[in-house]
Amino acid sequence: MSASQSKTINIRLRVWRQESREAQGFFEEHELKGVLVDMSFLEMLDVLNEQIIKSGKRPLEFESDCREGICGTCSLVVQGQAHGPVRGATTCQLYMRTFVDGETITIEPWRAKAFPVIRDLVTDRRAFDRIQMAGGYTGAKTGPHADANAILIPKDLADRAMDAAACIGCGACVAACPNASASLFTSAKVTQLALLPQGQADRKRRVIRMVDQMDKEGFGSCSNLQECEAACPKKISIQNIAIMKQEYLKAALAADFRAGMGSADGGA
Amino acid sequence: MALVLFLVVHLLGNLTLYAGSGEPMNTYAARLHALGPALIALEVGLALTILLHIVTAFQVTYSAKAARPIDYDHAKTKGGPSKSSVGSRNMIWTGVVLGVFLIVHVAQFRFGPTMEDGYTASVSGVMVHDIYRVVVEAFTQLKWVAFYVGSMLFLGFHLRHGYWSAFQSLGIINPRWSKPIYAMGMVIALLLAFGFLFIPIYIFATQSGGGNA
Numbered sequence: 001m002s003a004s005q006s007k008t009i010n011i012r013l014r015v016w017r018q019e020s021r022e023a024q025g026f027f028e029e030h031e032l033k034g035v036l037v038d039m040s041f042l043e044m045l046d047v048l049n050e051q052i053i054k055s056g057k058r059p060l061e062f063e064s065d066c067r068e069g070i071c072g073t074c075s076l077v078v079q080g081q082a083h084g085p086v087r088g089a090t091t092c093q094l095y096m097r098t099f100v101d102g103e104t105i106t107i108e109p110w111r112a113k114a115f116p117v118i119r120d121l122v123t124d125r126r127a128f129d130r131i132q133m134a135g136g137y138t139g140a141k142t143g144p145h146a147d148a149n150a151i152l153i154p155k156d157l158a159d160r161a162m163d164a165a166a167c168i169g170c171g172a173c174v175a176a177c178p179n180a181s182a183s184l185f186t187s188a189k190v191t192q193l194a195l196l197p198q199g200q201a202d203r204k205r206r207v208i209r210m211v212d213q214m215d216k217e218g219f220g221s222c223s224n225l226q227e228c229e230a231a232c233p234k235k236i237s238i239q240n241i242a243i244m245k246q247e248y249l250k251a252a253l254a255a256d257f258r259a260g261m262g263s264a265d266g267g268a
Numbered sequence: 269m270a271l272v273l274f275l276v277v278h279l280l281g282n283l284t285l286y287a288g289s290g291e292p293m294n295t296y297a298a299r300l301h302a303l304g305p306a307l308i309a310l311e312v313g314l315a316l317t318i319l320l321h322i323v324t325a326f327q328v329t330y331s332a333k334a335a336r337p338i339d340y341d342h343a344k345t346k347g348g349p350s351k352s353s354v355g356s357r358n359m360i361w362t363g364v365v366l367g368v369f370l371i372v373h374v375a376q377f378r379f380g381p382t383m384e385d386g387y388t389a390s391v392s393g394v395m396v397h398d399i400y401r402v403v404v405e406a407f408t409q410l411k412w413v414a415f416y417v418g419s420m421l422f423l424g425f426h427l428r429h430g431y432w433s434a435f436q437s438l439g440i441i442n443p444r445w446s447k448p449i450y451a452m453g454m455v456i457a458l459l460l461a462f463g464f465l466f467i468p469i470y471i472f473a474t475q476s477g478g479g480n481a
Contacts, residue, residue: 080344179332220335221328224433230350246439
């Protein structure tokens with residue numbers, strides 16, 4: 001520990017700067033000396049911002065919140081890879097020891113039409129919220145809190161639903177997909193409820209409405225490259241996409257599926 | 269999946285070409301044409317399936333371009349479970365090559381020289397279309413052998429991602445079968461691509477030297 005604590009590297013950064021949604025973006029170069037290798041990637045950017053502020057310029061905008069890999073806020077494409085080169089980790093869990101002395105590190109925002117850049121590396125990811133609002137919930141009134149295990153759910157189903165529910169909605173799937181498709185996110189949200197008894201009431205309407213919303217937002221189509229699964233910090237499987245396709249086909253064959261969900265929309 | 273099934277049947281039919289003489293191929297062709305309206309229905313069905321395949325392929329490609337108006341400075345695959353490769357990322361281009369191939373192939377053989385052009389052969393005493401001669405005449409020319417072999421390599425890359433992709437896209441993939449189906453895609457791609465591409469090579473090797481049929 002003590003040996004690596006003192007170890008530092010010098011790096012060169014190429015970061016994306018963009019004043020506003022409409023402005024033309026460009027890469028800006030910075031040199032950063034004496035970066036502690038035990039720093040997280042975001043701490044390194046904090047140090048960069050102190051350097052930029054001292055020089056009297058506008059600091060670099062990027063998003064972060066929990067900085068422990070569970071909130072899905074941080075969202076950087078580092079060296080051409082969503083969340084950087086480490087699998088199963090968010091950008092905040094990426095450490096500077098991953099990089100070598102003298103390395104040039106390129107940092108870009110998520111790039112998708114449905115995720116427009118607000119400023120620099122910050123993107124507007126509300127398209128995901130709208131997909132979720134289209135059907136990623138249970139519309140039925142659930143009444144008071146029920147006893148634990150009042151509804152019996154087999155362990156394997158509970159596990160698969162939990163694996164899908166591990167999605168933190170960061171958008172790395174879209175960022176990494178060569179087609180900028182949101183299929184992995186949407187399928188995780190569809191599957192987590194489709195597998196559980198609580199999700200059955202709205203099952204058909206949910207998948208139709210969420211997929212329709214996903215298409216409306218301007219995401220690309222899935223061509224099964226599985227790059228999303230490789231980039232997902234929660235390692236969500238594309239088997240969820242196969243389940244979503246199956247759910248969609250089944251629902252599309254059923255009647256009256258486009259009607260509203262739950263009491264908020266007036267029921268169906 | 270209908271298209272893969274067609275390719276399998278097509279290859280099985282083509283294996284008659286290995287016989288070294290024209291009779292098995294011509295018999296097979298004559299029996300196919302004896303189906304009459306049923307054959308026309310199959311051909312139209314196949315053409316419509318291919319058309320649908322092409323239209324959706326262009327839609328997917330267009331939506332992908334539209335969904336990312338500003339591309340990355342450089343994007344890199346993260347490896348692991350990723351199936352991203354030169355072949356899987358360029359399905360549209362291997363597809364375009366195969367589309368061009370298909371037009372040439374159908375024009376050359378399906379709508380090529382007919383019995384009226386003197387391409388007749390006798391099978392068990394009955395005069396039939398000598399499709400075997402049409403094939404041999406093409407594949408004793410090096411340029412056609414090269415064109416067919418090249419096109420079939422593209423077919424291999426297209427099927428390597430396409431076979432598995434069809435199951436995944438239609439959601440008829442049980443998690444347990446996901447890996448075997450993907451592996452099967454490789455087997456199908458190799459069998460079909462090489463199955464088809466050895467035919468012109470075989471004919472060129474055995475027939476161009478003076479004909480030993």
